[in-house]
Amino acid sequence: MNHVKIDQEFMLHFMENLINIPSPVGYYVKVSKFMVDSLTQLGYEPWVDNKGNIYVRVAGQNKEKTVGIVAHLDTLGLMVRKINADGSLKIVDIGGINYHSIEGESVVIHTRDNGEYTGVVCCNSHSLHVFKDAATLERTSENMHIMIDEKVSCAEDVQKLGIRVGDHISVNPRFTVTKSGFIKSRFIDDKGGVAAVVATLKALKDHNLVPSNNVLFMFSQYEEVGYGGASVPDGMEELVAVDIASVGPDNAGTEFDVSICTKDAITVYDVPLVDKLVKLAQEHHLGFQTDICTGGGTDASQAVRAGNNLRVAAIGLGTYSSHAMERTHVEAMENTSKLLLAYCCG
Secondary structure, X not given: XXXXXXXXXXXXXXXXXXXXXXXXXXXXXXXXXXXXHHHHHOOOOOEEOOOOOEEEEEOOOEEEXXXXXXXXXXXXXXXXXXXXXXXXXXXXXXXXXXXXXXXXXXXXXXXXXXXXXXXXXXXXXXXXXXXXXXXXXXXXXXXXXXXXXXXXXXXXXXXXXXXXXXXXXXXXXXXXXXXXXXXXXXXXXXXXXXHHHHHHHHHHHHOOOOOOEEEEEEEEOOHHHOOOOOOOOOOEEEEEXXXXXXXXXXXXXXXXXXXXXXXXXXXXXXXXXXXXHHHHHHHOOOOEEEXXXXXOOOHHHHHHHOOOOOEEEEEEEXXXXXXXXXXXXXXXXXXXXXXXXXXXXX
16 A cells, blocks of 8 residues: 555645635535535545535445545634624624634625625724724624625615625635645635545545445535534444644644544544554554544544444544644645555555
8 A cells, every 4th residue: 555646736736626615514505516526527426415415435345344434524604693784794603713813804705696795804893093902802703793895884785785694604715835835724624634535535546446345435514513423324334534633732743644533522532443543554654643632523423422333533634723724734634645545445
């Protein structure tokens, strides 16, 4: 397996295209079409369930066992909470966005009739020249609003545009890759994980590799609100979630490694399965760390919390500044994809 190459150019190009498609939780139609089309072009036969989750089944040498790999397509975002009297929009966050990181950022309001309007995220005390507390007011949903880039001055003007309470709002991701290999963008969580999984699927095709067991690849929705992986198809024995791994003072992982999670805020991961992933990472000389991820959960931990009879594990590309303007490195992406390939074929 060490001779198998991950198509880095494809992975980064796919990741950029994916990140630039808005998919705040629940707003999944466009990203689903892109995923189905992309997987079909790779030679697979994807299908979609009632919740919007996308699946690809790859037959293995052992037809009696099925394992799963899952990464989520939904991202953080905003919704219209109220149309204010002055024509601005009161907002509520979806999935725990960091308002400090989006102040002044461009957004798109997506209406029910497929209209799109741009705007900007502002603090209610938006100017140091006007408000004494502009620098100190806490950035929360109650203290933020959106100014629409249209000539509106009252709620009626906004309603005439077709904007309603409950409309989704996506935030400009600002994807970029530096010459040194750093990837900077919003929504690396978890579209970086999805890109690593799809690169693995491409490598299986490119090198005519047959997994050891049947592998069901899953691309979920609703992970950011806690139930993306709550239901999984019958017959699966184990599930590996692919997500970001936070980088911080108490974390072992770095932006160059794939982290193998031993525990998160929901569960302790299956020890034999974690041990297997560690052994595979060592055998294939991958950059990796074992780590504890206390800040949240994954599709895999959501799956066991929902009562599915599974052995579960989670791996993630080391990512700095989660739920804000995130950063990782192409080496973390490649280490993640290579570990997935080793897991499939090991």
